[in-house]
Amino acid sequence: MNDSASAPQIDHPLGTEPHVHLSRRRLLLAGAAALMGASARAQTGAPAVLRVTAIPDEAPTELARKFAPLGRYLESQLGLKVEWTPVTDYAAAVEALVNRKVDLAWFGGFTFVQASERSGGKVVPLVQREEDAKFRSVFITAADSGIKTLLDLKGRTFSFGSASSTSGHLMPRHFLLAAGIQPEADFKRLAFSGAHDATIAAVASGKVDAGALNISVWDKFVADKKVDPQQVKVFFTTPAYYDYNWSVHADMAAPLRDKLRQAFLSLDGSNPAQQEILSLQRATRFIPTAAENYQGIRAAAASAGLLK
Known part of the structure; x- marks a missing residue:
């Protein structure tokens, strides 16, 4: 008599061998984790990628060169992929943030005022260079x-x-x-x-x-x-005035906004790598800023007939 013929048959769940079932289970768990991560991002407003742009006040190649070390630093501080998104002109930078095509934008004082007007006050200035308080x-x-x-x-x-x-x-x-x-x-x-x-x-x-x-x-x-x-x-x-800042949309989750602000404020000129970032940004350091700082710019734009 063949012993193998009388051996009991084991029915594996889902009709698979144990290692196949384990692989499927891992896939299901991985999928669930991905869905949970996506759900968490949706609830907190944290993007999968932080998209960044700037008004094109210099040549596109120069803007990209200046941003590259800053982008790497922000990735390390935020735990997010940071992506540089060039725009064709100043108006495009305004529209990109107002319409949430980007998450962070480098504005001049006037483009900040324009973005604030276009968004109904939903553009928030986070930080400026110390130099921008007396530009x-x-x-x-x-x-x-x-x-x-x-x-x-x-x-x-x-x-x-x-x-x-x-x-x-x-x-x-x-x-x-x-x-x-x-x-x-x-x-x-x-x-x-x-x-x-x-x-x-x-x-x-x-x-x-x-x-x-x-x-x-x-x-x-x-x-x-x-x-x-x-x-x-x-x-x-000219006499001094407030100018440039880094701005975000008000819909960005407060925890991410705070983390982003702190990343800029933590840049330290005594750290060689961070000094390179500050140098490329033509900054001694970054300081907090607020919308009220740009009231003078708003008034100048209005009196010159440039605010529409």
């Missing part, structure tokens, strides 16, 4: 242009940066108006270069007689010897 614009011209004061600009060609730029348009326009200059009426020709570095190039090449831009970009170009201050000079520096 300035500079007016530049060729050293041999004969331009020494703002009034000397009458009858000359001039370039702002982007139409939505705080330091490259709004505040320079504000101080021109205060000096009695109406740009559209008093300039021989008025241009918008689109970015601070492009304004420097326009003045240096003689395309325009003068232009206005962000003081930190100017200082960086001088330090990097990308412009010769003996050939192109600053002839007027």
Whole structure:
């Protein structure tokens, strides 16, 4: 008699061998864990990927280069994948955050005000560089242009940066108006270069007689010897005003918002890796900010007829 013929048969659950059943069970558990994670993200508002953008006030390659170390730092602090999302212009940066196509945006003071208006106050500024509490614009011209004061600009060609730029348009326009200059009426020709570095190039090449831009970009170009201050000079520096910030949408969960704010505030210049981040951001450190800081920008935009 064949012993194997009389051996009892074991019925395995689901009609599978034990190791197959175990694999299926693991798959079911993994699927359940994934669903639970997705549910937790939905309940807390935490995204699977933190999408970040910035107003394109410099060349796209420069913005991406400046952001790369910061993105890696934020990943380590948040436990989230961080993804850089470039935009074509300032308006696109505003719309991206207002419509929650991105989670975090680097705005100028004016684009923050525009985003706040567009969202019905649902855009929240988290932090700014210490430098942004006392930001300035500079007016530049060729050293041999004969331009020494703002009034000397009458009858000359001039370039702002982007139409939505705080330091490259709004505040320079504000101080021109205060000096009695109406740009559209008093300039021989008025241009918008689109970015601070492009304004420097326009003045240096003689395309325009003068232009206005962000003081930190100017200082960086001088330090990097990308412009010769003996050939192109600053002839007027504006009084200080509040400018740039990192903003989020109010719908971002409070715990993630707080963690993100703390990540910026914790950047320490005594740490070499973090000093690189701060240097690329042209910051000594980040400090908290609030919507009230930008009331002066809002008022300047309204008086210049630029807030719609």
